[in-house]
Amino acid sequence: MQLAIADESTRAGDLRQADIDADGVEATSRTLLACAPTEGLGWFGAYWAEIRQAGFGPRTAGLLGLSYRFAPHEAWLQLIRAPLALRVFTAATPELKNYAAQDFADLFQARLFPSAATLYQAAAAAARPELLERTCGAPQIDRELLMHFVTEKGLQIRHRCYPFEDRPDHLKE
Template structure:
């Protein structure tokens, strides 16, 4: 083999070694970040499924958030952190804990920062709409934020489960377009087979307009209407009728 050939082989081996060393270094550097991301994403899924947390588990969640450096995470993961922060603020509000203003302020700042990265995230817009209302009974609802949430995520069920009861609790104040959208969204929950969730919404914030919500089910398939009627019957919801169903479960 010529000296030129040997030099070429040596150069190839050196490049391969450098690439290999670079890959190892990259793995060592990024593995902790990927590991944190997986752990945070798992926490987000548990929150979204409604898992109940003990005080000790909530403390662990707080520690994870305080240790995480948001800017090192992918934008999609940073957006998901709002789900955890919202859950912690909700828990603090329910428990009447002190220093709530700091947690709310941190959540508000986090939402604004993440919306600058991901302005199409419907959940973030919904949270931005929700937060001032929870802080003060006298706060005027900024319905443009709710409208943006509907625009960015009209059919995301996990968002609708949070958005619909909130919207219905403000139904009398909402502009006509959003009032109509909330009725359509409720029908979407029934169409998706979320009968228990829809029944809870109907019996809760939706009760003042309960018949309007049920009238909105006219275009939902017959099987879904019948099954939803059975759930309402089991929950002892009375005095309302579903289109095409008489006395909750008996076809007209």
């Protein structure tokens, strides 16, 4: 809950409150990790606070990596972790890139297409081809549904696994 409050103050642009809330997330994460050092949410909270305060670097990458190590496939955590991981995709290690793309693939495979489309939209442009590559083996209907939700967000999909003939002309390559 502390993380959601802090995220909201950051989005609202209240820098003073965002700093206070980031400190709260850091303290809460430290407390959680002291009791449960394998809690992926605790490591993600530590990552969130650190990236807010210091930016992306080796230390923050390590915290994100621990979140993935201890909670690789928890959908509720993937929904909040993946957008942040996909934003730093170009600076991330190959391992973190793989984890972030797998978050997307897991949500896609769970048929959470609106959420997968939101992740696609939030992803760095360099990450998008890798995300779509993870969907190539899926049934065409699933890929069409993803394309529908991505198109609703005003984006186009240009990828070898999305050459559907029944696409509207304005979406064809």
